[in-house]
Amino acid sequence: MTNYRVIESLQVEERLYHFLEEVLKEVNIDAKKFWYDFSCLVRDLTPENNAVLREREQLQAAINEWHTENPTFNNAQYKMFLENIGYLEHEPKDVTITTKNVDSEVVLAGPQLVVPVNNARYAINAANARWGSLYDALYGTDVISEADGAEKGRGYNPVRGKKVVDYGRDVLDQFFPLVQGSHHHVTGYIIKNDMLKFVLEDGNTTSLSDATLFQGYKGEQSNPKVILFKHNGLHIEIVRDEKDPIGSRDKAHVKDIYLEAALTTIMDCEDSVAAVDVEDKLAVYHNWLGLMKSDLTASFEKNGQIVERRLQADREYIGLEGNPFTLKGRSLMFVRNVGHLMKTEAILNKEGSPIYEGILDTVVTSLIALHSINGKAKYANSQTGSIYIVKPKMHGSKEVAFSNRLFNRVEDLLGLPRHTIKIGVMDEERRTSLNLKACIEQVKDRIVFINTGFLDRTGDEIHSSMVAGPVQRKNDMKHTAWIKAYEASNVSTALSSGFQQTAQIGKGMWAAPDRMKAMVEEKVAHPQAGATTAWVPSPTAATLHALHYHQVDVTDVQKQLLTEETSSYRDDLLQIPFLTGEVLSEEAVQQELNNNIQGILGYVVRWINQGIGCSKVPDIHNIGLMEDRATLRISSQHIANWLHHGICTKEQVYKTFERMATVVDQQNQIGVSYEPMANKKESSIAFQTACRLVFEGEKQPNGYTEPILHEGRKAKKAEDSYLLNKG
Numbered sequence: 001m002t003n004y005r006v007i008e009s010l011q012v013e014e015r016l017y018h019f020l021e022e023v024l025k026e027v028n029i030d031a032k033k034f035w036y037d038f039s040c041l042v043r044d045l046t047p048e049n050n051a052v053l054r055e056r057e058q059l060q061a062a063i064n065e066w067h068t069e070n071p072t073f074n075n076a077q078y079k080m081f082l083e084n085i086g087y088l089e090h091e092p093k094d095v096t097i098t099t100k101n102v103d104s105e106v107v108l109a110g111p112q113l114v115v116p117v118n119n120a121r122y123a124i125n126a127a128n129a130r131w132g133s134l135y136d137a138l139y140g141t142d143v144i145s146e147a148d149g150a151e152k153g154r155g156y157n158p159v160r161g162k163k164v165v166d167y168g169r170d171v172l173d174q175f176f177p178l179v180q181g182s183h184h185h186v187t188g189y190i191i192k193n194d195m196l197k198f199v200l201e202d203g204n205t206t207s208l209s210d211a212t213l214f215q216g217y218k219g220e221q222s223n224p225k226v227i228l229f230k231h232n233g234l235h236i237e238i239v240r241d242e243k244d245p246i247g248s249r250d251k252a253h254v255k256d257i258y259l260e261a262a263l264t265t266i267m268d269c270e271d272s273v274a275a276v277d278v279e280d281k282l283a284v285y286h287n288w289l290g291l292m293k294s295d296l297t298a299s300f301e302k303n304g305q306i307v308e309r310r311l312q313a314d315r316e317y318i319g320l321e322g323n324p325f326t327l328k329g330r331s332l333m334f335v336r337n338v339g340h341l342m343k344t345e346a347i348l349n350k351e352g353s354p355i356y357e358g359i360l361d362t363v364v365t366s367l368i369a370l371h372s373i374n375g376k377a378k379y380a381n382s383q384t385g386s387i388y389i390v391k392p393k394m395h396g397s398k399e400v401a402f403s404n405r406l407f408n409r410v411e412d413l414l415g416l417p418r419h420t421i422k423i424g425v426m427d428e429e430r431r432t433s434l435n436l437k438a439c440i441e442q443v444k445d446r447i448v449f450i451n452t453g454f455l456d457r458t459g460d461e462i463h464s465s466m467v468a469g470p471v472q473r474k475n476d477m478k479h480t481a482w483i484k485a486y487e488a489s490n491v492s493t494a495l496s497s498g499f500q501q502t503a504q505i506g507k508g509m510w511a512a513p514d515r516m517k518a519m520v521e522e523k524v525a526h527p528q529a530g531a532t533t534a535w536v537p538s539p540t541a542a543t544l545h546a547l548h549y550h551q552v553d554v555t556d557v558q559k560q561l562l563t564e565e566t567s568s569y570r571d572d573l574l575q576i577p578f579l580t581g582e583v584l585s586e587e588a589v590q591q592e593l594n595n596n597i598q599g600i601l602g603y604v605v606r607w608i609n610q611g612i613g614c615s616k617v618p619d620i621h622n623i624g625l626m627e628d629r630a631t632l633r634i635s636s637q638h639i640a641n642w643l644h645h646g647i648c649t650k651e652q653v654y655k656t657f658e659r660m661a662t663v664v665d666q667q668n669q670i671g672v673s674y675e676p677m678a679n680k681k682e683s684s685i686a687f688q689t690a691c692r693l694v695f696e697g698e699k700q701p702n703g704y705t706e707p708i709l710h711e712g713r714k715a716k717k718a719e720d721s722y723l724l725n726k727g
């Protein structure tokens with residue numbers, strides 16, 4: 001039974017009410033006024049939210065109808081039709097963003113980490129991923145091969161250790177070259193007259209080719225414990241300790257190299273989180289509160305020891321002329337709210353209906369962030385008094401304008417100066433990519449990023465053209481014209497809108513958390529394309545990806561791009577990724593189904609049964625892939641599209657679900673509290689939910705998975721609680 005408290009025209013779930021009352025007290029906001037203004041905000045903005053969703057439906061229905069009536073596809077007519085219905089908006093000519101009070105982390109180029117905020121252990125780890133150990137990142141991943149006796153094994157393997165140390169010295173040689181010799185031959189460090197000297201094996205001393213890269217140190221000048229460098233705006237520490245097991249074996253007593261890594265972190269309330277009711281939402285808000293107050297802790301057992309994790313302090317150094325200074329120990333935190341679609345029973349409106357979850361998120365996450373900007377928290381998140389909200393899944397400029405109005409109202413509600421709340425606009429829906437400049441214009445005074453590379457974008461591509469024809473295989477889609485145009489257009493639109501030195505241009509997630517060697521080889525493409533940041537799935541990935549921002553000076557790349565002729569990408573963006581020119585073999589179709597359905601089941605079973613919103617799911621070849629709601633959207637929409645066009649049959653898809661349930665059960669056997677699906681398909685809510693996502697996929701709003709997932713998870717929670725009560 002959910003208990004509500006009536007307050008103004010709202011009914012607020014009791015637990016949420018008490019939670020918010022406490023926060024209001026802590027941040028000195030008058031509760032009476034807050035509830036009154038909040039109820040007015042809900043009253044005024046609900047119809048607007050309804051309207052943007054209605055428009056999504058109307059446009060999709062019109063597009064479906066057009067494709068049905070125009071089976072022979074004609075690009076020019078299609079474009080004209082999209083213009084006529086307002087799907088393609090008029091592109092504004094000159095848009096220049098004017099965002100003020102932006103933290104330096106937003107302007108610098110470096111990795112962006114994403115983390116499900118409801119997992120305190122991971123969330124604190126993510127905030128602390130501002131700094132990462134290069135040695136750990138190398139030792140623990142496939143960047144260092146296990147060949148020639150360098151296996152990871154159980155204990156420390158000195159052969160592997162040597163490879164790590166050599167790699168580290170190569171990194172130093174690459175970014176901090178010496179006038180003479182190499183970091184491989186350094187045996188000691190001395191600081192004299194603000195200059196760093198390197199003692200070499202042959203007894204000679206040398207210095208940095210560019211002396212300005214040396215920033216400071218810790219310890220004695222004759223025997224520093226930490227040496228701090230800065231290159232392309234990012235810091236690197238050489239950390240020394242002659243008593244440490246690694247340091248004692250090293251000729252210069254270097255025990256590690258620390259990289260400034262995740263400059264920014266997105267604390268996610270959206271696609272990596274399963275939050276379906278008040279209880280779940282409170283867990284999300286509780287952690288965000290702890291991060292903003294700086295008092296979030298997590299205790300857990302690791303390697304047989306109880307660890308208590310908390311936010312890291314700032315790092316202290318002695319700088320030039322002996323002046324002490326500090327560097328931030330934590331990432332600048334953004335919070336990703338949910339989009340405009342879903343509603344939540346946490347609060348009911350005047351009519352007794354659930355309010356929009358996106359509205360609740362903006363109000364609550366901003367309210368909580370006051371802790372960090374009112375100077376009371378131990379560590380202020382923003383040095384410039386800003387709050388950073390990432391807004392996902394917006395379709396076109398009207399929806400961005402709606403977010404802007406929502407942010408205005410929340411600023412008024414909390415007594416904040418206009419544009420305190422910054423917005424990161426995810427370019428992950430087709431109408432946003434096509435109308436990007438118009439979208440930016442709507443939030444030009446508060447925008448802090450646009451970004452691409454998103455999985456949702458592919459899901460939306462498939463859903464938008466569901467009726468047009470069968471789409472290519474999932475992997476082939478990565479090489480299509482629209483994706484290339486999507487990437488290029490995003491960077492070019494951002495630069496022409498003045499993002500350089502003001503806002504981030506971001507790229508998408510590296511979704512293979514265990515394939516770090518491949519990431520190190522490939523993800524350099526993001527800064528090379530002019531992006532100032534790109535998403536990584538883990539602190540380890542952040543540390544390794546940081547190397548790319550030393551390899552590439554993004555400021556230079558952007559300067560170069562700005563001299564180049566720009567073109568319109570609209571026509572390419574409108575190229576639908578049809579499966580043309582080939583008839584897929586039965587085997588290829590089945591392979592595609594196996595792959596997609598295995599991923600769907602592997603992800604959904606954890607979402608439904610355990611409430612885990614982001615999982616490393618072994619694919620059909622047992623390679624762990626990061627799956628979240630966006631990857632689920634692609635897989636489910638892909639099969640829905642093939643079903644629509646008769647590439648596969650419903651029976652074949654169901655049979656594949658049955659077979660893959662056994663595979664997924666086997667892959668999960670070792671998991672604790674895993675409930676198998678294969679032996680009870682009819683009664684397994686997880687199995688049935690996975691099937692529904694595909695068989696009802698075509699009817700889902702924009703192909704989103706959350707309505708069905710939420711239904712399934714709520715049913716599972718009810719089932720668990722019934723069984724528990726029954727004893």
Ligand SMILES: CC(=O)SCCNC(=O)CCNC(=O)[C@H](O)C(C)(C)COP(=O)(O)OP(=O)(O)OC[C@H]1O[C@@H](n2cnc3c(N)ncnc32)[C@H](O)[C@@H]1OP(=O)(O)O
Pocket residue numbers: 113114115116121122123125126268271272302455456509513536537538539614615616625626627628630631
């Ligand atoms: C399409 C989109 O919307 S993308 C955005 C959503 N995606 C994400 O947010 C991805 C976030 N990443 C994750 O959730 C995880 O990395 C997963 C699920 C992919 C893999 O998780 P696991 O299998 O537990 O990772 P693995 O076992 O390799 O590593 C666990 C360790 O790494 C840490 N870790 C892993 N990912 C993260 C992260 N994103 N942030 C902080 N720490 C992390 C854990 O804290 C843990 O370390 P600990 O034991 O010291 O606490």
Ligand SMILES: O=CC(=O)O
Pocket residue numbers: 271392426428453454455456457508509630
């Ligand atoms: O939000 C991220 C995505 O890939 O979609």
Ligand SMILES: [Mg+2]
Pocket residue numbers: 271392428454455456630
């Ligand atoms: Mg997304």
